[in-house]
Structures are given as structure tokens and as C-alpha cells.
Amino acid sequence: MSEALKSLNFIEHIVEEDLRNGFPKEKLRFRFPPEPNGYLHIGHASSICLNFGLGLRYGAPVNLRFDDTNPAKEEQEYVDAIKEDVEWLGYEWDTECFASDYFQQLYDWAIDLIKVGKAYVDSQTSEEIAEQKGTPTEAGTPSPFRNRSVEENLQLFQGMKEGKFKEGEHVLRAKVDMASSNMLMRDPIMYRILYRAHHRTNTDWCIYPMYDWTHGESDYIEQVSHSLCTLEFAMHRELYDWFLDQVVDKDLVRPKQREFARRNFSHTVVSKRKLLQLVDQGFVKGWDDPRMPTISGLRRRGYTPESIRNFADIIGIAKRDNVVDVSLLEFHVREHLNKIAPRVMGVLNPLKVVLTNYPEGEEEWLEAENNPEDEAAGYRQLPFSRELYIEQEDFKEEANRKFFRLKLGGEVRLKNGYIIKADSCTKDTDGNIIEVQCTYDPKSKSGSGTEESLRKVKGTLHWVSAKHALSAEVRLYDRLFTDETPDAHKDKNFLDFINPDSLQIISAFVEPSLADAKIGDRFQFQRMGYFNLDPDSKSEKLVFNRTVGLRDTWAKIQEKN
RNA sequence: UGGCCUAUGGUGUAAUUGGUAACACAGCUGGUUUUGGUCCAGUCGUUCUAGGUUCGAGUCCUAGUAGGCCAACCA
Numbered sequence: 001m002s003e004a005l006k007s008l009n010f011i012e013h014i015v016e017e018d019l020r021n022g023f024p025k026e027k028l029r030f031r032f033p034p035e036p037n038g039y040l041h042i043g044h045a046s047s048i049c050l051n052f053g054l055g056l057r058y059g060a061p062v063n064l065r066f067d068d069t070n071p072a073k074e075e076q077e078y079v080d081a082i083k084e085d086v087e088w089l090g091y092e093w094d095t096e097c098f099a100s101d102y103f104q105q106l107y108d109w110a111i112d113l114i115k116v117g118k119a120y121v122d123s124q125t126s127e128e129i130a131e132q133k134g135t136p137t138e139a140g141t142p143s144p145f146r147n148r149s150v151e152e153n154l155q156l157f158q159g160m161k162e163g164k165f166k167e168g169e170h171v172l173r174a175k176v177d178m179a180s181s182n183m184l185m186r187d188p189i190m191y192r193i194l195y196r197a198h199h200r201t202n203t204d205w206c207i208y209p210m211y212d213w214t215h216g217e218s219d220y221i222e223q224v225s226h227s228l229c230t231l232e233f234a235m236h237r238e239l240y241d242w243f244l245d246q247v248v249d250k251d252l253v254r255p256k257q258r259e260f261a262r263r264n265f266s267h268t269v270v271s272k273r274k275l276l277q278l279v280d281q282g283f284v285k286g287w288d289d290p291r292m293p294t295i296s297g298l299r300r301r302g303y304t305p306e307s308i309r310n311f312a313d314i315i316g317i318a319k320r321d322n323v324v325d326v327s328l329l330e331f332h333v334r335e336h337l338n339k340i341a342p343r344v345m346g347v348l349n350p351l352k353v354v355l356t357n358y359p360e361g362e363e364e365w366l367e368a369e370n371n372p373e374d375e376a377a378g379y380r381q382l383p384f385s386r387e388l389y390i391e392q393e394d395f396k397e398e399a400n401r402k403f404f405r406l407k408l409g410g411e412v413r414l415k416n417g418y419i420i421k422a423d424s425c426t427k428d429t430d431g432n433i434i435e436v437q438c439t440y441d442p443k444s445k446s447g448s449g450t451e452e453s454l455r456k457v458k459g460t461l462h463w464v465s466a467k468h469a470l471s472a473e474v475r476l477y478d479r480l481f482t483d484e485t486p487d488a489h490k491d492k493n494f495l496d497f498i499n500p501d502s503l504q505i506i507s508a509f510v511e512p513s514l515a516d517a518k519i520g521d522r523f524q525f526q527r528m529g530y531f532n533l534d535p536d537s538k539s540e541k542l543v544f545n546r547t548v549g550l551r552d553t554w555a556k557i558q559e560k561n
Numbered sequence: 562u563g564g565c566c567u568a569u570g571g572u573g574u575a576a577u578u579g580g581u582a583a584c585a586c587a588g589c590u591g592g593u594u595u596u597g598g599u600c601c602a603g604u605c606g607u608u609c610u611a612g613g614u615u616c617g618a619g620u621c622c623u624a625g626u627a628g629g630c631c632a633a634c635c636a
Contacts (some may be wrong), residue, residue: 007575007584035636070635126634133632137563140632171634181564183632192634211636235565235631261567261629272636314585316574318567321629325572328586338599373599404597413595446595453595460595527596554597556588 009317011050011228014258015058023225027253028060031224032086032093033215035067036078036199038272039287039294040085042308042329043263049312050260051228052091061094063222068100069214071198079199081287085295090305099209099218100200106209106217107161109247110172110190114153118246119190120146121156122173129171132178133186139179140186146175160193163206167193174213176242184239188212216240217247219255227255230262231319263315264323267479268293269487269494283498284480290534290545291480291502301477302522302532302547304340307332323485330548337522337530337547342370342377345415345462346510346525346544348474350389352435352466355420357442358386363465367447368416380513384417387466389509391527394461395436397425402557404459406436413460415526419444419452462526469509472542475534476504514542522547 008016019025030051034040040048055062064086068074086093113119122129122145134140148156160170172191180186190213197203219227227240240257248254264270269278270293278284278292287294290301298308311332315324345368363385371377394405394412406412411421420438428434443452483489483497510525517523522532529549537543 007577009574013578033636037636067636073635129634130632135563135632168634183564186632189634194634208634210634215636231566232630233636238565259566263573266572314573318574320567322573325587328573331586334598343596372594372596415595417595457595459597462596524596524598527598529598550596550598552597557597 009050010319011054011226011258011260011317012057014256015054015226018225018256025058025060027223027225028054028058029063029094029222029224029253030054030060030226030228031063031065031097031219031222033065033067033218033229034082035070035073036075036082037070037073038078038276039081039296041270041272041275041295042265042293042298043270045089045295045308046263046312046315046317047228047230048086048089048091049309050317052093053313054226055094060225062091063095063097063224064093065097065218065222066099067211067215067218068098068198068200069208069211071194071196071208074199076199081296085299088299088305089295089308095222097218097222098200099214100198102214102218102221103201103205103209105221106214107207109217110157110209110213111154113174113190113246114157114172115150117150118175119153119172120148120175121153121160121170122146122187122189123156123170126168129189133183134178136181136183140183142178143173143187146187157191160191160207161205163195165193167195169193172207174243176239182235182238184212184235185242188239212236212239213243216244216255216257219257220244220248220252223253224255225253227257229257229259231259232262233257234259259319260317261319261322264321264485265293265329266323266325266484267481267486268326269481271487274487274494277495278480281495283495290475291477293480300534301545302337302530303333304336304522307336310336326479333530333548334551337524339373340371341522341524341530343368343372343526344511344514344523345382345464346472346474346508346514346523346528346531347389347391347462347464347469348476348506348508348525348528349392350509351392351395351433353388353390353420353463354435354437355386355388355440356423356437357439360386362386363467366416366445382416382511382513383465383468385465385467388414388463389466389469390414390436390461390463392433395422395425395433397433405461406438406459411457411459413444413446413457414440414463415460416446417463418442418446419455419457462528464509464511466509468512470512470514470542472508472510472514472544474506474508474531474544474546476506476546478502478504508544510542510544515539517542524550 032051122143132141171189173187176185178186191207288296288300365381368382399407418440420440425436480502481497482499486494486497517533530547531544534543
């Protein structure tokens with residue numbers, strides 16, 4: 001779809017309106033501001049696509065800014081992971097910024113605020129300050145330290161910076177309005193004392209600025225025109241503007257904060273705290289576990305950046321609460337993978353088939369199309385022999401005519417090979433079918449053009465030659481939670497809904513061409529789904545992740561019966 | 562019992578700013594097919610409620626209702 005025809009989301013409408021009102025297009029600038037205290041998830045992808053999408057749309061720069069004002073939680077590991085994820089999604093930031101780069105400027109401005117009587121040092125405990133905060137319906141009460149002299153405030157604040165006090169002994173507060181209906185305006189804390197080494201400034205500082213004081217001023221320093229954040233910051237806007245009022249120069253761009261609803265997704269959680277819990281408590285193997293809704297998890301699972309971007313684009317952005325169904329994300333991976341993934345054959349639950357009329361010891365190589373959606377993908381050779389594996393669920397001794405697969409006395413086409421007929425089967429002592437004896441029609445070879453090869457047989461199966469097949473570990477994933485909204489239950493913990501069967505590891509047989517597969521390579525196992533080669537894979541032991549299954553109409557028909 | 566925000570099919574978003582409710586997904590019916598995939602066609606709505614303004618309301622006004630957010634020295 002062309003950009004011009006695409007409808008605008010409400011943020012784009014705001015930008016368009018600003019442009020109409022005379023805001024110079026060349027001064028448009030955006031930013032994506034993660035806190036480096038965890039890995040990015042699919043919800044962040046929406047925000048990344050929003051901000052960087054805006055940048056692309058208007059030819060405006062987009063900064064990657066780390067909101068690193070809390071050394072207690074933030075780490076370099078997260079900075080690196082975040083950068084990798086944004087790059088992987090395919091976006092290029094203009095400048096890599098850190099709120100910590102602005103600590104000195106922020107400090108200087110804080111001094112200015114003290115000098116004009118708009119900030120003061122409070123020496124109460126956090127409990128006392130909280131009590132005086134009041135409630136939504138009652139005004140707060142002023143701190144006894146609210147009217148300290150400028151001199152005393154300056155001296156105390158400098159002492160805080162110089163490490164003369166213990167943690168919690170003093171804080172710097174903005175002097176706003178203790179009676180405001182917006183609790184955030186009741187003299188918010190600007191600085192606290194924290195003797196923690198920061199991942200970038202190390203121990204240069206022992207006072208750290210709070211989010212509200214930092215964020216808007218950082219936007220202003222970077223001359224960000226539109227500062228987009230999630231809805232829970234809506235109430236912060238008033239403070240954001242108040243802080244900006246104290247420092248803004250009329251000749252410079254004054255950043256504008258606007259809020260959009262964060263994305264929620266069915267059958268998962270997107271809260272860094274909860275994701276961290278899943279990792280720490282061992283419910284998953286790490287932040288990049290393919291079951292995780294993190295960008296790194298999706299990447300390892302086999303998702304493509306394109307599919308995530310398309311997905312983000314189609315779900316759009318708005319202000320109302322939402323729960324996006326995972327099937328929409330799955331649709332987008334399938335759509336992309338269908339076009340680019342080479343087709344191969346892999347049998348997940350092998351059942352041996354012996355072609356009794358195929359000469360023993362003989363083998364031949366069949367030609368197979370790599371991707372019917374992409375002619376340029378070409379062809380490859382597949383070994384065929386007397387003993388094969390097919391999928392267990394593709395054979396039944398008896399079945400009705402809706403079953404387009406192999407049954408005793410019935411015929412089926414082996415993909416890229418011959419038409420075979422099942423004559424008999426053998427079972428183990430428990431009654432499980434362990435082998436099917438078939439006869440093949442030598443004249444029915446695919447592509448040979450013979451009358452027999454042109455016969456229409458209802459049902460085509462994938463298969464591998466037993467002698468040539470490679471064994472592989474295949475990891476099948478299911479949703480991590482059994483409930484659609486695991487963290488939306490007031491009386492239950494989201495961990496109560498963990499799906500015990502979210503990972504199933506099986507050993508499968510795949511066609512020999514896969515010996516050349518490289519880590520991350522994506523394939524369609526025909527009739528089974530999309531898979532990629534996991535980093536755990538070694539040349540002697542292939543490991544595949546199932547990214548997503550194919551749409552399965554047959555499974556639906558069975559469900560109904 | 563204060564303030565702020567939101568309400569459009571099962572889900573997520575649109576609606577040229579007051580002019581025929583549209584798109585995608587999911588579901589359901591069929592068709593094509595050497596993947597029960599892909600592809601193609603069809604089908605699925607009291608725009609939260611009640612009033613009001615207007616020739617005309619998803620859009621504006623009023624009053625309700627429902628949901629979310631707000632009292633961390635977190636972001």
C-alpha cells in the first residue's frame with residue numbers, strides 16, 4: 001500500500017496538525033527512550049516502529065536514548081541487547097544518547113531552580129513525605145522544610161552532591177503545589193542520594209535525578225519535537241510541562257509529550273518485571289527463550305524483522321485498552337516466511353514405510369522445487385529408496401473418505417516422488433503400528449510426464465529416505481500461558497497460568513540437504529510448519545525450532561468431530 | 562467519595578474532520594492445488610446507553626454506564 005493512501009494514526013494527525021500550524025518540518029525529531037533494565041519485547045517493537053516509522057515518514061532523525069537514571073536496576077548488558085534488537089528490527093538511530101550524559105546540565109538547572117525558589121531540600125524520611133502527600137481527594141500538607149532559605153538549600157544540595165549525607169537523609173523537591181488534584185504536582189522529588197556505581201558515570205555522582213525531572217529536559221536538550229510515551233504517563237504531562245517551563249528558551253523547540261496505549265498480547269505478558277520473573281525463576285531458559293515475547297526470543301524463534309514491522313504497522317496505535325490476538329502476529333510471520341522460506345521435508349513423528357517392490361539396495365535422486373512461491377529459488381535433489389519414513393498421523397489402517405492420507409488398500413502421492421499403495425502393516429506387542437508395507441507404481445514418478453504420473457490421487461505426503469535422513473532435535477513451542485490474559489486476574493497470579501507443555505522436544509528425521517543449514521536459516525518443513533536452525537545446533541546434531549505451524553484445516557475438521 | 566483518559570464486528574485499527582461504517586486477522590461456506598499450505602470467491606455489525614443539535618451524527622452537546630490510570634527516594 002502506498003504511504004499516501006494509508007490512513008494516519010492519531011499521533012500522525014497531531015504531527016500533521018503541527019506542520020499545518022507552521023512547525024518547520026526540518027525540526028521534527030523523535031526518540032525511542034528505553035530504560036536499560038531489561039530486554040525489549042514485542043510491545044516495545046510497537047513503540048520502536050511508531051517512533052522510527054515517524055522518522056522515516058518525515059525524514060526526521062530519531063535518537064536512541066537510554067533512560068538511565070537508576071543505577072540500582074540498570075546494566076550495560078541491557079544497553080547492548082537493546083541496541084542489537086533495534087538494529088535487528090532494521091532501524092537506524094541518529095544519535096545514541098544517555099540521560100546520564102545530561103547529569104551535569106540537569107544539576108546546573110536544579111541549582112537555578114533553587115535560586116529562584118522553585119526547589120528545596122527536604123530532610124524528612126520517605127515515609128513522612130508520603131504521608132504529607134495527601135490523597136486524591138485531600139490536599140497534601142507542606143513539608144516543614146518547604147521554606148528553607150535559598151542559601152541553606154544551595155548548601156545542603158551541594159552537600160548531597162559531595163557525599164556528605166547518607167542515603168535517604170535529604171532529597172531535592174520541586175516547589176509546585178501541594179494542593180494540586182494531580183498528585184504528581186505535590187512537590188515531586190527531583191533528586192535522591194544513592195551510593196551506587198552507575199554503568200556509565202561510575203561513582204562520579206551520588207545523587208541521581210528522578211524520571212520526571214530528567215525525561216522532558218532530556219527531550220529538550222536533544223530538541224525532540226514529539227515525545228511519545230505510554231498512557232500511564234498521561235498524568236505526568238502536567239509536570240513535564242512545568243519542568244520545561246523552568247528552562248525553555250523560546251527560540252528552541254519545546255518538546256511535546258503525547259501518550260498512546262501500550263500493547264497487550266493474548267496468552268503472554270509484556271511487563272519487564274514479569275518477564276524477569278520468568279527468567280529468574282526458571283520458567284524459561286533465558287531472555288531469548290523462543291517462548292518469550294521478547295525481540296530476542298522472537299528472533300531465536302525464527303521470526304523475521306519484516307514480519308514484526310508489518311505486524312506493528314497493521315495493529316496501529318491508539319489510546320484505548322487492547323489485547324492483540326497472537327494469531328495476528330502469526331499471520332504475519334507465515335505471510336513473510338511463505339514467500340522466502342525454502343521448502344524441505346522433515347518427518348516429526350516417523351513411521352517406517354517399506355516399498356516391497358522397490359529393488360533392495362537401490363536408490364535414486366528426485367528433483368524437488370525449493371519454493372513454489374519463488375521460481376528463482378530453483379531445485380534440489382532428494383534421495384529416494386526402498387525404506388522411507390512418513391508421519392505417523394499420515395497412516396491409518398482404516399479411515400473414511402475425508403482422510404486424504406494413507407490407509408490400507410489406499411493410494412497416496414509421495415511429494416516429488418511416486419504414488420504408493422498401502423498393502424499391510426505390522427504392529428508391536430502393544431498394538432502400535434511400527435511399519436507399513438507398500439507397493440509403488442514405478443511409472444508414476446513426479447514430473448516424468450507419463451500417464452501414470454498425471455493421475456490425480458487425493459493426498460500428498462512428505463517423507464524422507466530412511467537411509468539418507470539426518471536425525472534432528474526439534475523443539476515445538478506452544479503458548480507460554482493457558483489463559484488469554486494471564487496477568488489480568490485480580491485474585492490470581494499470572495504464574496498460575498503457566499502452560500506446562502509450552503515446550504516439547506522431539507527427535508525427527510530431515511532430508512540430507514539440511515546438513516548445510518546455517519544457524520538462523522529458516523525453512524518450511526512441508527505440511528508441518530516453519531522452522532529455523534537454533535544456535536544450539538551442531539554439525540553432528542541439528543536443532544530446529546518450530547517458528548509457527550502451517551494453517552491447519554485438517555486439525556480444525558478433527559476438532560469438530 | 563477527587564482528577565485524567567478511553568468506549569466502532571470475536572480481535573486490532575480506519576472513516577477525506579458533520580455526508581453510503583472501511584481494512585486486516587480470526588471464524589464459517591465454497592473453488593483451485595503433487596503442501597488439508599499458498600491463492601481465489603462469498604459470509605459475519607443496534608458504532609456502550611438515553612436524550613439533544615442538524616436535512617444529515619461513529620464524529621458535536623448533555624446526562625448516565627463500563628473500563629483503565631494516578632498517592633515508589635522506579636521508569
